[in-house]
Amino acid sequence: MHSMLPYLIFMTLFSWTTLDRLLRGNLANVDSSSAGKALLSWQILLAAFYGLCLGLFALSVRETPDARFMFSAALKLPVLIIGATLVTLPSLYVFLALFDVSLSFKQVLGGMLAANTIFATVIASLGPIVGFFSLSSQSYPFILLLNVTICGLGGFLGMRLVVKTLAASQPEPDPVIAKASEETKADNQPPSLPNEPMAAPEGQSWKGILGVWMVLYVFVGTQLAWILRPFIGNPESPFVWFRGKSGSFVDAVLRALGEYLSS
Amino acid sequence: MIANLGQHVLALGGEIDGLLRHGNHRRADELRGKKALLVFLVCGGFYGAIMATFAFSAERLPLVAYGMLKVPILFGFTMILAIPGFYVLSNLRGVGSDFKEVFSLLLDYQLLIAITLAALAPITLLVNLSASSDAYQAVQLWNTFTFFIAAVTAQRKFSSQSKALVYKDSRHRLLLHGWTALYAFIGIQMAWTLRPFIGSPGQRIGFLREGKLENAYVKLFEIFSELLGSIF
Numbered sequence: 001m002h003s004m005l006p007y008l009i010f011m012t013l014f015s016w017t018t019l020d021r022l023l024r025g026n027l028a029n030v031d032s033s034s035a036g037k038a039l040l041s042w043q044i045l046l047a048a049f050y051g052l053c054l055g056l057f058a059l060s061v062r063e064t065p066d067a068r069f070m071f072s073a074a075l076k077l078p079v080l081i082i083g084a085t086l087v088t089l090p091s092l093y094v095f096l097a098l099f100d101v102s103l104s105f106k107q108v109l110g111g112m113l114a115a116n117t118i119f120a121t122v123i124a125s126l127g128p129i130v131g132f133f134s135l136s137s138q139s140y141p142f143i144l145l146l147n148v149t150i151c152g153l154g155g156f157l158g159m160r161l162v163v164k165t166l167a168a169s170q171p172e173p174d175p176v177i178a179k180a181s182e183e184t185k186a187d188n189q190p191p192s193l194p195n196e197p198m199a200a201p202e203g204q205s206w207k208g209i210l211g212v213w214m215v216l217y218v219f220v221g222t223q224l225a226w227i228l229r230p231f232i233g234n235p236e237s238p239f240v241w242f243r244g245k246s247g248s249f250v251d252a253v254l255r256a257l258g259e260y261l262s263s
Numbered sequence: 264m265i266a267n268l269g270q271h272v273l274a275l276g277g278e279i280d281g282l283l284r285h286g287n288h289r290r291a292d293e294l295r296g297k298k299a300l301l302v303f304l305v306c307g308g309f310y311g312a313i314m315a316t317f318a319f320s321a322e323r324l325p326l327v328a329y330g331m332l333k334v335p336i337l338f339g340f341t342m343i344l345a346i347p348g349f350y351v352l353s354n355l356r357g358v359g360s361d362f363k364e365v366f367s368l369l370l371d372y373q374l375l376i377a378i379t380l381a382a383l384a385p386i387t388l389l390v391n392l393s394a395s396s397d398a399y400q401a402v403q404l405w406n407t408f409t410f411f412i413a414a415v416t417a418q419r420k421f422s423s424q425s426k427a428l429v430y431k432d433s434r435h436r437l438l439l440h441g442w443t444a445l446y447a448f449i450g451i452q453m454a455w456t457l458r459p460f461i462g463s464p465g466q467r468i469g470f471l472r473e474g475k476l477e478n479a480y481v482k483l484f485e486i487f488s489e490l491l492g493s494i495f
Contacts, residue, residue, distance in 0.1 A: 023354035060476065118355065125351035128344045129449055136456040137478035157355055261484075 013041040022114055023121065027161075027168065031110030039113040040082075046117075046124035047077040053127035054231050057134035057143050061235040069233045072241060076228045081116050084221045088112075091216065095209045115158035122154035140235055141256040147232065148253060155221070159214055163207070226252070275302070279378060282371065283420075303374050306381035307335040311460070313384040314406055318396040318464045326462045329470050333457050334380070338373050341450045349442055356434050365435070368424055369442070375417035383409045396464045403461060418443065455479035 015038040021028075022039070029035050054077075055070025093108045103111070130150060134143055225231070229243055279302060311334030315326040346369075353359050390405050421439075428435045454460075456479075458472050467473055 020354075023351060024359050025355075025357050121351055122348075122355070125347040128347060129445075132340075132344055132449065133452060133478070136452060136476040137481070138475055139478045139481040142478050142481055157352075 013037060014045065018042075019117065019121070022117060025164075027111075027114060027164070031104075031107045036110060036113055039110075039117045043081055043113070043117045043120040044078040046120035047081050048074040050120070050123045050127045050130070051075070051077040051231070053131035053134065054147065055233075056131045057137075057140075058233045058235075058239075060135045061138055061140070066233070066239055068239045069230070072239075073231045076231060080221070080224055080228055081120060083224050084217065085112050085116055087220050087224070088213070088217045092213050095213055099209050111162050115162045117158075118161050119151075119154040119158035122157050123150055126150050126153075134232075138235075140232070141259045143232055144256045145253075148256075155218070159217075163210065282374060283378070299370065299374055303338075303377045304335050306374075306377035307338060308332070310334055310377070310380035310384045310387070310409075313388050313391070314460050315462055316388060317391040317394065317399070317402045317461050319391070323462060323468060325468055326459070330460060333460060333470075335377075337450070337453050337457055338376060341446060341453045342369065342373060344449050344453075345442070345445050349438075349445065352441065353438055356438055358432055358434050358438065361428060361432065361435070364428060365425075365439075368421060368428070371424065372417050372421045375420055376413045379413035379416050380409060383412065399461070399463050406461060452479045455482070 015034070018035050018038040019042050051073035052070050055067070055073040058069035059065040059067065089109060089112055092112070093105050096103055096108060130143075130146060133146060137143055227242070230237070230240065233239065275298065278298070308331040311330035311332065312327045313330075314334070315323070315330035319327075346366075350359075350362060353362050353365065358365075387406065387409060390402060394402050425435065425439050429439070456471070456476055459466060462468065
């Protein structure tokens with residue numbers, strides 16, 4: 001029985017069914033505690049795997065291969081994902097509550113965990129490609145841009161899921177009430193008012209605030225990544241756990257693009 | 264024993280013929296499993312070996328053996344690297360339940376490329392045997408052309424076979440285009456990494472080129488920059 005215990009714990013934490021259902025768009029019960037644990041475990045494991053793939057660049061590009069980058073990135077990526085969630089979760093919850101979105105804190109947390117798991121799964125599934133390019137390339141700007149693209153894709157797909165979750169949680173407007181409201185508006189309004197600004201339809205306001213929050217999330221994510229760097233490791237710099245404060249993410253991406261285009 | 268072997272080869276030939284001809288409806292005796300893998304390895308390996316017969320001499324014999332390994336590695340590894348991402352994206356797009364069907368189409372695509380290359384191998388052999396050792400670039404151009412032809416014909420068949428899937432669910436269309444782009448993106452770098460396939464006569468004979476591995480896209484960009492620099 002004792003020998004089975006680690007296996008049972010592993011199977012409980014890394015529930016394949018939970019991950020598979022999430023990927024297939026089934027978001028029911030993501031706010032349950034067992035699903036939450038499974039999603040958290042998966043995102044840590046998958047992000048760490050992507051970190052290992054990222055670190056492979058330090059094995060191929062340096063005169064002396066340095067495996068420390070692999071382990072450092074494998075530790076930092078889960079920290080990045082969880083950190084970004086912790087920093088932005090309160091604001092998301094408060095924004096949604098202010099706009100009368102009927103989601104409890106647990107549901108919002110479940111949605112965030114689901115979105116981050118999608119992000120981690122997408123980047124991990126593309127990890128072998130990053131690993132291959134890392135081992136067969138000498139160009140630091142190329143690897144940097146490839147990673148930014150992959151993380152951008154993962155982030156986009158994860159965010160789309162948050163929007164889908166919210167849209168699904170919102171009640172459909174009652175067709176009778178909606179029609180009556182339209183008729184009332186039509187009766188009360190003079191027919192020729194083409195320049196008057198249109199009021200946002202009910203239920204659409206949360207989408208606007210979600211857009212604002214997404215910009216905030218991307219900012220937090222990229223800034224946190226900037227604090228935690230290096231992930232890949234510039235071949236000209238020695239290994240360090242953290243580089244300290246200097247510059248910003250946007251500045252670095254623009255510089256990498258410039259270097260790549262002028263190389 | 265020989266008669267048995269002959270029967271097996273004939274049956275396999277029939278299955279390959281079926282693969283080349285069948286449209287949207289799959290046959291019951293389709294080419295699958297170990298047999299499909301065998302056909303892929305033999306056809307791909309055959310073309311790889313023939314490709315390396317340029318400027319043939321006894322000391323270049325290892326190149327033939329390497330070529331035999333490299334062409335199946337090129338296609339096989341490209342597919343292995345692309346599949347996990349494609350699987351996840353298929354699920355996220357909501358068509359994960361059709362993945363088995365899509366995967367069998369992707370395997371057919373690999374097989375068709377290998378079979379087309381093997382069918383072009385006799386012409387490549389003729390080109391290699393008739394070319395002088397300083398015609399390396401012409402041979403390189405010919406082989407680029409054969410790979411292009413194999414990819415286009417396989418893609419054409421793949422598109423016609425995938426019509427049924429797209430008809431069933433139009434979300435497959437974007438995914439399949441995405442697959443082609445992803446496969447090409449990895450395949451180009453894989454081919455660049457696995458060089459030399461033909462073997463330039465002046466170069467050292469080895470499984471891979473000497474020195475550090477390079478990025479195909481960075482190289483391509485450098486070539487274009489030089490070209491533009493020389494024009495303007």
